[in-house]
Amino acid sequence: MNTDCCPELKLFEGFYDAIESDRLYQRLFEEQDWPDNHYSVAGRQLTLPRLQTWHADTGIVYSYSDNLLQTRDWSPLLSSIKTQIESYLNYRFNSVLVNLYRSGEDYVGWHSDNEPELGEQPYIASLTLGAARRFALRHKKTSEINDLVLANGDLLVMEPNFQHHWQHSVPLDNSVTGGRINLTFRNVIPAKNNIQRNKRRQD
Numbered sequence: 001m002n003t004d005c006c007p008e009l010k011l012f013e014g015f016y017d018a019i020e021s022d023r024l025y026q027r028l029f030e031e032q033d034w035p036d037n038h039y040s041v042a043g044r045q046l047t048l049p050r051l052q053t054w055h056a057d058t059g060i061v062y063s064y065s066d067n068l069l070q071t072r073d074w075s076p077l078l079s080s081i082k083t084q085i086e087s088y089l090n091y092r093f094n095s096v097l098v099n100l101y102r103s104g105e106d107y108v109g110w111h112s113d114n115e116p117e118l119g120e121q122p123y124i125a126s127l128t129l130g131a132a133r134r135f136a137l138r139h140k141k142t143s144e145i146n147d148l149v150l151a152n153g154d155l156l157v158m159e160p161n162f163q164h165h166w167q168h169s170v171p172l173d174n175s176v177t178g179g180r181i182n183l184t185f186r187n188v189i190p191a192k193n194n195i196q197r198n199k200r201r202q203d
């Protein structure tokens with residue numbers, strides 16, 4: 001798949017082979033305690049067009065997840081996927097956002113993963129399991145559109161400058177009937193008060 005548009009994107013196709021990817025999809029689909037996708041934020045009702053869970057190390061606070069999601073522990077399965085990706089990329093993550101697109105009718109709209117807690121240089125690893133979906137990119141200045149297909153077992157790395165220059169989305173696609181699980185591993189920088197709180201706890 002072509003990532004020529006964006007040197008800040010690295011695609012490792014078939015990071016997991018088809019058999020392993022299917023197995024991981026099935027296990028995650030069954031094991032994750034998927035929440036409802038209806039939320040109330042600042043008194044407004046919101047329906048997320050996908051299901052989502054957020055898992056992080058103790059003490060990690062993320063405004064997006066804080067508003068929308070409860071922070072969950074790492075399951076043994078999520079931990080083992082994290083460890084494999086970490087050793088491959090030689091990078092440590094402390095959190096993962098898990099998205100379940102139940103069919104092509106589920107999607108994520110245009111956004112950048114640039115919340116302040118990810119720091120100036122967010123490095124994000126995104127694993128696709130299940131149905132292949134289009135991953136669309138829109139340049140922030142020129143509005144140029146590009147896309148790639150993310151298929152079962154593909155690992156996409158978004159290097160830091162990608163979030164500065166591009167927005168991304170997984171568009172609605174009625175031709176897709178299968179489900180897809182996407183895991184975006186992130187490194188949230190602990191807030192100052194969290195560090196202090198953790199320090200105190202160790203005293």
Ligand SMILES: O=C(O)CCC(=O)C(=O)O
Pocket residue numbers: 097099108113126135150168169170182184
């Ligand atoms: O599902 C994907 O490939 C992307 C998900 C995403 O952009 C996100 O969770 O921030």
Ligand SMILES: [Fe+2]
Pocket residue numbers: 111112113168
């Ligand atoms: Fe994203």
